[in-house]
Amino acid sequence: MVPPEEFQLIRKWLSGFDRGPGVVLGIGDDAAVLRPPPGRDLAMTVDSLVAGTHFPVSAPAADVGHRALAVNLSDLAAMGATPLWGLLALTLPHADEPWVAEFAAGFRALAERHAMALVGGNLSRGALMATVQVTGQLPQGRWLGRDGARPGDVLLVSGWPGEAAAGLALWDAPPSTARDGLVRRYLRPEPRIALGQAALGVASAAIDISDGLLADLGHLATASGCGVEIELSCLPLSAPLQAMRGPSQARRDALYGGDDYELLLACPAAAQAALEAAAEAHAVPLTRIGRFCEAPGVRLLGEDAEALDPGAGFRHF
Amino acid sequence: MVPPEEFQLIRKWLSGFDRGPGVVLGIGDDAAVLRPPPGRDLAMTVDSLVAGTHFPVSAPAADVGHRALAVNLSDLAAMGATPLWGLLALTLPHADEPWVAEFAAGFRALAERHAMALVGGNLSRGALMATVQVTGQLPQGRWLGRDGARPGDVLLVSGWPGEAAAGLALWDAPPSTARDGLVRRYLRPEPRIALGQAALGVASAAIDISDGLLADLGHLATASGCGVEIELSCLPLSAPLQAMRGPSQARRDALYGGDDYELLLACPAAAQAALEAAAEAHAVPLTRIGRFCEAPGVRLLGEDAEALDPGAGFRHF
Numbered sequence: 001m002v003p004p005e006e007f008q009l010i011r012k013w014l015s016g017f018d019r020g021p022g023v024v025l026g027i028g029d030d031a032a033v034l035r036p037p038p039g040r041d042l043a044m045t046v047d048s049l050v051a052g053t054h055f056p057v058s059a060p061a062a063d064v065g066h067r068a069l070a071v072n073l074s075d076l077a078a079m080g081a082t083p084l085w086g087l088l089a090l091t092l093p094h095a096d097e098p099w100v101a102e103f104a105a106g107f108r109a110l111a112e113r114h115a116m117a118l119v120g121g122n123l124s125r126g127a128l129m130a131t132v133q134v135t136g137q138l139p140q141g142r143w144l145g146r147d148g149a150r151p152g153d154v155l156l157v158s159g160w161p162g163e164a165a166a167g168l169a170l171w172d173a174p175p176s177t178a179r180d181g182l183v184r185r186y187l188r189p190e191p192r193i194a195l196g197q198a199a200l201g202v203a204s205a206a207i208d209i210s211d212g213l214l215a216d217l218g219h220l221a222t223a224s225g226c227g228v229e230i231e232l233s234c235l236p237l238s239a240p241l242q243a244m245r246g247p248s249q250a251r252r253d254a255l256y257g258g259d260d261y262e263l264l265l266a267c268p269a270a271a272q273a274a275l276e277a278a279a280e281a282h283a284v285p286l287t288r289i290g291r292f293c294e295a296p297g298v299r300l301l302g303e304d305a306e307a308l309d310p311g312a313g314f315r316h317f
Numbered sequence: 318m319v320p321p322e323e324f325q326l327i328r329k330w331l332s333g334f335d336r337g338p339g340v341v342l343g344i345g346d347d348a349a350v351l352r353p354p355p356g357r358d359l360a361m362t363v364d365s366l367v368a369g370t371h372f373p374v375s376a377p378a379a380d381v382g383h384r385a386l387a388v389n390l391s392d393l394a395a396m397g398a399t400p401l402w403g404l405l406a407l408t409l410p411h412a413d414e415p416w417v418a419e420f421a422a423g424f425r426a427l428a429e430r431h432a433m434a435l436v437g438g439n440l441s442r443g444a445l446m447a448t449v450q451v452t453g454q455l456p457q458g459r460w461l462g463r464d465g466a467r468p469g470d471v472l473l474v475s476g477w478p479g480e481a482a483a484g485l486a487l488w489d490a491p492p493s494t495a496r497d498g499l500v501r502r503y504l505r506p507e508p509r510i511a512l513g514q515a516a517l518g519v520a521s522a523a524i525d526i527s528d529g530l531l532a533d534l535g536h537l538a539t540a541s542g543c544g545v546e547i548e549l550s551c552l553p554l555s556a557p558l559q560a561m562r563g564p565s566q567a568r569r570d571a572l573y574g575g576d577d578y579e580l581l582l583a584c585p586a587a588a589q590a591a592l593e594a595a596a597e598a599h600a601v602p603l604t605r606i607g608r609f610c611e612a613p614g615v616r617l618l619g620e621d622a623e624a625l626d627p628g629a630g631f632r633h634f
Contacts, residue, residue: 029460053443078347
């Protein structure tokens with residue numbers, strides 16, 4: 001369905017970067033025509049960002065554009081996939097051209113960094129919301145699943161978990177270098193595509209952190225049919241996070257806060273060095289924070305474990 | 318992002334039909350893994366249905382589910398593509414399990430008729446809205462474009478245009494066999510997949526009617542760089558449409574009303590019989606209603622042309 005006339009005028013902002021590998025026919029017909037790379041599998045996912053639910057209504061449009069794509073690319077990263085093509089459905093209360101231009105700029109900059117073409121779009125009148133579908137490629141029959149972790153595997157996390165949640169919590173706080181950096185981590189998550197690619201065939205399992213480290217780790221452990229122990233003292237807590245939130249809240253942000261879009265990776269101990277080397281090559285922090293075990297559930301180990309978790313350091317998922 | 322807990326309970330309704338050709342890994346990980354048919358191209362499109370904009374809020378959930386998929390499959394039909402996989406992003410104001418169960422039933426029944434697997438989903442809290450992305454397959458390097466019509470080609474339309482618009486106009490009218498049939502045509506458009514497949518390589522151009530016959534024909538003519546003349550006396554106006562709307566309004570519904578999701582096809586005169594035979598084999602009405610010409614624009618021919626069109630039987634697009 002073509003949107004009303006005033007929406008037609010703003011379509012141009014979303015239709016200029018539909019060329020790239022495998023794009024036979026871009027935007028402008030009833031559908032795009034794509035040529036998949038021979039002998040490869042495809043990974044596909046879809047995710048929505050609803051204003052007021054998934055981002056503050058006052059968030060800058062360029063950041064919303066970045067984030068709407070980033071949360072989807074993060075899912076591809078967690079599969080070890082390489083981005084190819086995206087489609088975007090955007091609903092707006094009215095045809096706000098400057099907003100759409102900014103949104104598109106944020107979306108496009110991230111897409112171009114990952115050589116992803118935007119091959120389809122839909123603009124409708126409605127509550128502010130962006131739904132993005134992305135397709136990536138994978139070697140045939142191979143992907144980073146959630147279900148491959150085994151007892152004895154080590155648990156690694158990329159980046160600085162908790163910073164995004166702190167950024168959201170500090171949304172209305174007075175600007176400062178530390179506060180602004182945390183807010184930016186919330187608004188501009190960096191999908192760990194290169195790390196996911198490097199982990200494919202090396203890591204035994206992966207998931208990206210959207211709901212919070214513990215919650216997503218629980219999904220991974222449950223899918224893998226094992227348990228996991230986290231050494232609280234190993235949690236990477238960034239200096240800005242600790243400075244702005246204090247050591248205790250910083251840990252809670254890292255464990256329970258969502259929106260990080262970092263990767264949780266499981267791997268055999270012997271493969272840890274290879275993952276660390278790959279992470280270093282891509283300048284991505286990667287920290288060992290625990291170990292998988294037979295007993296189901298997620299356990300927190302360390303002197304503050306009980307205080308941190310009302311369930312006495314043990315959570316069932 | 319995983320939705321709030323009460324939304325988890327209703328995910329089951331949307332996750333049960335993720336198996337099918339090429340589905341290596343269905344719903345449950347960070348992304349689905351799909352294996353494209355070797356040597357084929359893919360067609361991809363996305364479309365949103367917003368409650369209150371694209372369907373009445375009081376529309377039955379099963380019909381919304383059908384329609385959300387149908388409008389997307391219609392785009393694949395207009396490319397001549399065969400459905401493979403779909404992804405669904407659904408936003409709901411609250412976790413209304415009966416509504417979702419009905420929605421899923423309507424969506425699923427249509428998906429299964431076209432052997433399409435639902436390989437990904439996203440549930441969020443927000444204004445009622447369904448965004449669907451679909452992928453179909455095409456022979457390599459071939460598709461039904463909008464831009465292939467040539468002067469001398471004939472213009473054909475499938476089905477009974479105008480019925481859907483009349484159904485929407487009669488939404489609050491008293492129930493009757495005729496009224497209910499028209500409403501059903503609005504709520505349950507039938508994507509012309511088989512006709513589109515048959516037209517691939519035979520028709521010179523195609524588009525589906527979402528905005529109205531004249532509007533979408535205008536897009537096709539503009540893309541093709543030619544004009545087109547419609548014989549008003551050839552317009553197929555169904556008996557229920559004429560009975561409920563009168564002959565004059567019936568024509569307006571057919572020309573200006575949207576939501577038909579019928580196909581407009583252009584083809585050389587010599588190919589008309591082949592298309593008609595294919596349509597008959599699939600029990601789809603197909604009517605020749607005009608002819609393409611050199612002079613740009615869409616002209617209405619017939620004694621009522623001026624009355625029908627304020628622009629004296631001529632529209633620029």
